[in-house]
Amino acid sequence: MPQHYPFSAVVGSDDMALALLLTTISPDIGGVLVRGEKGTAKSTIVRALTTVLPPIDVVAGDRFSSDPRESTTLSPDGPFASDAKTEARPVRLVELPVGVTEDRVLGSLHLERALSEGRAEYEPGLLARAHRGILYVDEVNLLHDHLVDLLLDAAAMGRSTVERDGVSVEHAARFVLVGTMNPEEGELRPQLLDRFGLTVEVAASRDPAVRVDVVRRRLAYDADPDGFAATYDDAERALTARIVKSQEIVGTVHLSEQALWKIAEVCAAFDVDGMRADIVTARTAVAHAAWHGRTEVTREDIRAAARLALPHRRRRNPFDAPGLDEDLLDQVLGDDELPPEPPPEGDDQGDDDPIPGDAPEQAPEDDTHSEPGQPEALDDGTSEAPCDSTATPDEVQDHPAPAPTGSEDTTQATVTAGDPYRTKVFTVRGTGTGAAGRRSRAITQFGHRVGTTRPDGSGGSIHLIETIRAAAPHQAIRGRTTGALRFRGDDLRVASHEGKEANLILFCVDASGSMAARTRMEQVKTAILSLLLDAYRRRDKVGLVTFRGGAAELALPPTHSVEIAARRLAELPAGGRTPLAEGLLEAARVLEVERVRDPRRRPLLVVLTDGRATAGADAVARSHQAARLLAAHNVGAVVIDCESGPMRLGLARTLAEHLLAEHVPVAEVSVSALTHTVHERVA
Template identity: 70%
Template structure:
């Protein structure tokens, strides 16, 4: 087995190491989500954690790692005799790949025995293997939502219930769940964020001396792993002993009523939703006290716990930056309960760092007061004001366009020399659902119709070695007509590999939503640009909820630009949108051709992900020779690729030229005026057309 980089040799990132240690002391905390940029050794420190955890005793031969001291073991391999043999083994680190299926996670029917012996026997999955260990999910934000829900449910309940393929099994599944993610690749939904007990932000050190030390240790380890590991052996042993002592002490720690009230005051002050924050903060504070050898929770423990348990629970939508106002935290807690000096860890000074971001055993003590040496996270808002953003169920109509100048007046902004303008979006609203035509086969999501691994079962198909749940009835039906030819006289059915059938399911997929936005002078009228940005921001928020990728192409002046390559991070897209200026001529053809180029590249990169092109424009083309003709040619080229398109018509006011509608015709796209993007606006429009109000109705309303 290859040597792991020592946990006590990682440099920096005290919060991450502290959070990992606390959740191993008290697994009821609920796991850790680590957010950070690429190259910050998130995976390195998680893999190193398993090596410093105390070994565990298990019943020999049990596939579910049952604790011999457990009076009511929940293992399908039981029951066990009182004198059943036991064995001691290291804690397992089980890695769950992003592409894992539900069968692999939960376990499923033992296919070989089902076919050869006719027995419905359960084959354990990754949750069973991770029991009493660490379940690590790298890039957890890219994992399918239903799998994340499944993991978090198991972690919260401490057991897994399997009801599938004729198997009904319940087994223990108590593990430390650790997820890592790069926010640039997309966010987790707030509902899933809240299910993680603790969250920490990590970044590479900015201090040149610290960066040099990271490189020095990494190169030393790569040159001679055995020698490097020996240097930290004593620090690793000291850390193991301290964790073991804390695990034994945690049950004896007292959480006084006055401290519990203080935890409630903190959670109320930060306006977190629900009660999970209070529970997690309390459990973390108890674990923190045990980590420092105390039998009573202090204000310092509460401060440390709040810094890890609350920041991610204050987010109201994906555009909000996570963070915690530490000045407010200090005001609520006060300084009347200074933390006593913690016991000095054994292991010496050489164990004070780690390779890219994770502190050493000794450096965990720097956070004993809950503050450490870090700069506080600001908790500033991103593009939209979260305090006024509606939740999934809420919505508000787009701003009125009454009184806006006619479209031809706004077009005066195309004139050279007019200064660029930047306008902020207003509060986003819930938009109408726009989908890709046909049936796809992309990643599971919430937008367009597709054949997926989750969803309602609509039939079966031959198994070709790919993923999919077994369709038992269809498998038996396929084998039954051949039993006589196969020589069966009695007993179990005789199966062949080509009898196997798996279920076909219809669900929904995620898509690539590519925005192609006109940022020319004709869009520069303040009310128009504000309305357009609000519509795009609303569609971005909708794309986030539906697990889409998003990209942003803009065109203005004499060129088009890919402002944001396709990504899952809609908050980055919102930031780019916020800073988008308007001014100059309208190179519509260049914008459409750049969108076609991006879609062509993405089709090669990810052929299963179908695109939805959203063109936001008033339809004008004013730059270059034959601007209108070139724009129509580019639109016809895009239409020929078969991409599903939507034209959001930004032309407003009483006088309209209808150029965007003409463009939609050439693109074979759906045409939607910008004031009808809102689901509320659309509902009102349909209602008024079906039930038109009479003059008498209007006058009655006025009188009222």
């Protein structure tokens, strides 16, 4: 079997390598999230990490990797004698596939022994195997929500509790969580994002010399894996020895009061949520000092820790750009090294002593820099006034729309969206069978139990009672007189659950001249941005079709990344005639392609238009024909009516009737606006 690619042979991923090494020196940091484009050696370097980690001691024969140095162990195989045999083994890298089932993660009833011997015995899952090791999730952003919840619980508690299938077990589950992801496929849930201690952005180098070195090494490895690995044996052993030394001294590294205050100032300056950022930054700074053989945390340690621990904690929503303003970081840290901690002066020290960090020598820094909690240099781009999504018709008339027919308007304008709001929930009719999500009703592997089915190869929890009930009538034919029941494969039954699924939300946006009025386009873009945020929270895929002038365009192929969709939306110009039929036909084409690619994911078409069709002969008739074509294919749809003003033609409502779609005025997309309208009508 070929060896793993050597850890020390990886080129151009210094920040990622450092973050991984720091978490192995101090596992309490909480793991690493690696974000980056395809082909940047994310998986390669994670799998290579275990080859340089020192082995760990475990209790011999224990399935849960208990540490023999612990006085009490949380292991179902225990308790163990004080003189129990021990053994050394390599640190495990346990990979968690995106499509893994819950019982494989947690562990469950040992089915074979339960059916053949009638004994309820627990079979450990992946969390048990990952204890004191590394739990690696590739494409962690595609992990189902219920599995994310399991990881959150285990990461927070350091243990896993299993209460299912007649099994009640609790075992230790302390591991370094490493996740890799491509941001183009969508973002992580904020709760899981915050559980990663450190985050790293990786990208392929634009330096030709570095790229040549990467290719040269990879080709050499592919040609002779063992020989290539042998050339890095000395570097790998030196790296292992450095990790061992760092692990030995990390507990002796001193974090002074001045360093602690500086960490607090940095976290306050970047306006991070909660206190986890301060704790993780402190732990990372200590580990960084140990990695460099220091016993005192320095300014450089704090800077390195902040670069890794803070970028993902500054984001307020998925549209915020990740990253850290390093100029602001340097400004808060200052140019001077941390002063040495003053020696204790005895018990006569009073309450009026100066606070560490406010020493006289730091006064010039306070005079030249902004306050730690209110940095003037921090500009997150959120100073725009919010858009009023419930603008009155009179307000819209300040920018009148062009007439439905006439000469083509060649004006092009780009309007920014306002702040997103909470939207009404739009769902697909009926019950689907798609991937677990948070939008439409579906038969899924998780949710409330509604029946049983025979297994179809997609997993699911076994329904033991129904399995026994299916086998019981056939015992005489199978020759059973006494003893255990005799089962066959077709007796097996799995539980059927009803929950929620994720959908494909395809936006079909009218960007013609009739929509180009500034107030109207701002209102439309704000509505789309709000719906994108809702799609992110419900784990949907999103796509964007626009139509203007004489044609329609697929501005964004369906993707999990609402971040990219928001960028495309911001760049969307408006002007020209309205090829409504072409827009609907392009949407139909995109949905047909996606139906072949992912037949279980049901689509929801969201059309944002005022309903005016002005491009080509018989534009209105062709648009209605295209709408009926989509309706004939049972495409769930919503028409968001963007028409405004005192004189309304009602064309979007007519389009919705042909499309068999829900009709919603754009002002009622917002939950608050819709509630206000309902209250007015009831009154």
